[in-house]
Amino acid sequence: MACGTAPPPLRLHADVKQIMAAVVDPAADVVWGAVGSIDTIEGTQEIRPSGEEEWTETAHAAWVVTEAANSLMIGNRPKDTGDWMKFAQDLADNGLKAARAAEAHDADALFTAGGDMYLACTACHAKYNVTLTAAAPVTQ
Numbered sequence: 001m002a003c004g005t006a007p008p009p010l011r012l013h014a015d016v017k018q019i020m021a022a023v024v025d026p027a028a029d030v031v032w033g034a035v036g037s038i039d040t041i042e043g044t045q046e047i048r049p050s051g052e053e054e055w056t057e058t059a060h061a062a063w064v065v066t067e068a069a070n071s072l073m074i075g076n077r078p079k080d081t082g083d084w085m086k087f088a089q090d091l092a093d094n095g096l097k098a099a100r101a102a103e104a105h106d107a108d109a110l111f112t113a114g115g116d117m118y119l120a121c122t123a124c125h126a127k128y129n130v131t132l133t134a135a136a137p138v139t140q
Contacts, residue, residue: 010074010075012074012075012076012077015077016072016077019068019071019072019077020130023064023068023071024064024065024068024069024091026061027061027062027064027065027068028061028065028117028118028121030057030058030061031058031061031062031065031095031098031102031110031113031114031117032114032117032118033047034047034048034049034054034058034061034102034110034114035047035048035049035107035110035111035114036111048107049102049105049107055102055103055105056102058098058102058110059099059102059103062095062096062098062099062101062102062113063095063099064095065091065092065095065098065117066091066092066095066096066099067092069088069089069091069092069095070088070092072084072088072091073085073088073089079128083124083127084124084128087120087123087124087127088124090116090119090120090123091117091120091121091124094113094114094116094117094120095113095117097109097112097113097116098110098113098114098117101113
């Protein structure tokens with residue numbers, strides 16, 4: 001782009017619910033499912049990415065969360081300029097931490113960043129009355 005040339009206009013097509021359902025939720029689920037532990041009577045099972053491909057998949061998912069969080073702060077998407085922006089920025093910052101942790105193969109840092117992503121999500125959902133899970137359809 002030449003100096004002084006205006007960038008092309010930004011055209012937003014998805015609303016917040018579409019971004020959450022199609023972009024943020026699936027990517028966050030990858031990050032949250034990548035590390036953890038399960039305690040059973042037989043002992044503790046540690047969950048970690050098992051190879052380079054899984055670490056890369058986790059890092060890519062964290063980058064998706066990071067950039068999707070940025071997209072929640074542009075155009076007509078923000079609900080306000082206060083808490084909405086803070087929660088979205090927290091999600092972006094912690095998504096970045098998760099991406100960097102996955103790139104470094106640091107399971108502990110990834111676990112912490114994933115937890116902090118979850119806190120940003122739940123704080124926003126609580127403030128803006130967003131349902132965390134959809135009700136199952138009633139069938140007769």
